[in-house]
Amino acid sequence: MAIEKTLILCKPDAVARGLVGEILARFERRGYTIAAMKLLTAERARAEEHYAEHKGKGFFEGVVGYITSAPLVAMVIQGSDAIEGCRATIGATNPIKAAPGSIRGDFAQTIGRNLVHGSDSADSAAREIGIWFAPGEISAREHDLKAWLIES
Ligand code: IDP
Ligand code: MG
DSSP states (O other), X not given: OOEEEEEEEEOHHHHHTTOHHHHHHHHHHTTOEEEEEEEEXXXXXXXHHHTGGGTTSTTHHHHHHHHTSSOEEEEEEEXXXXXXXXXXXXXXXXXXXXOBTBHHHHHOOOGXXXXXXXXXXXXXXXXXXXXXXXXXXXXXXXXXXXXXXHOO
C-alpha cells in the first residue's frame, strides 16, 4: 500500500453534462482527496502530449479533437493505491463493458464520450500530472486527514 497521486480529467462531455460534481463525489466518498483541481480548455499540443501513447492509432485525431473541444476539469486525486483504485471507480474504457456502479457504467454510452480519464500506472501518473499541473499548483500535504485515516 502506498499513498499515490493520479491524474483525473473530467472530460468536456462531463463538464457539458453537469456531471463534474457527481464524478468528484465518487472519488471523495471513497476517501480520496483533492491535491489539485482546475478548469481549462486544453490546447492541441497539450492534448497530443497527454495521448502520445496513442499517436498513429485510428482514434487519435478523434480523441484529441474531443478533449480540446470545450472546457474540462483536471484534478490530481490522492489516496491509498489511488492509481488502480481510481481506474476501478472510473470503469472500463468502453462504457458498454464498464460495470454498473462505475462512473462510465452508470453515466456513459460510447467509448468516444466516456467522461473521465485516469492514469493507468505510476509512470503515467507522474508524466500526466506534469502535463497538466505545475509543481506549485499541487498541495504539498503528503498525508491529509483522510489519507491518514485509511492508513494502517
Ligand atoms: P483509458 O481512457 O481507459 O485509459 P485508452 O485506451 O488509454 O483508455 O484510450 C484513451 C481514450 O481514447 C479513451 O478514454 C477514449 O476516450 C478514446 N478511445 C480509445 N479507444 C477508442 C476507440 O476505439 N474509439 C474512439 N475513442 C477511443
Ligand atoms: Mg489510457
